[in-house]
Amino acid sequence: MLFKVEMDVNVPPDVDPARFEQLKAAEKARFQELQRAGTWRHIWRVVGRYSNVSIFDVADNGELHDLLTGLPLYPFMDIRVTALCRHPSSIHEDDR
Structure with missing residues (x-):
């Protein structure tokens, strides 16, 4: 099944910057794993926002x-x- 997924990331001001960088690196690695598997078929950045539109x-x-x-x-x-x-x-x- 195909799904359009819109994701907006909202980072609280009190998040530790180093911890957040680790989370972003882990997110990128997971995304690339799912993309290689064909599960995360497409991703587009939303201009001017910390957001994306993806197809799963x-x-x-x-x-x-x-x-x-x-x-x-x-x-x-x-x-x-x-x-x-x-x-x-x-x-x-x-x-499909």
């Missing part, structure tokens, strides 16, 4: 939930999820 390809809602809540930056995120389905006019057969 997972088996079901539960898998997406577990994946998102396991992200290192999850405690700092506001997340919006939209389920997607293939448009009948799409020329891409892998849009």
Whole structure:
């Protein structure tokens, strides 16, 4: 199943900067692992904000939930999820 996921990262002012840098590095490593696996298919930065719009390809809602809540930056995120389905006019057969 495909999902559009919008993530806004909200960093509290009292977060230790060194700890936050560690979390960002862990988040990047996890993202790249999921991208290589084909699970995190696309990511786009939202201009001017600490936000992204991503496309995930997972088996079901539960898998997406577990994946998102396991992200290192999850405690700092506001997340919006939209389920997607293939448009009948799409020329891409892998849009399932």
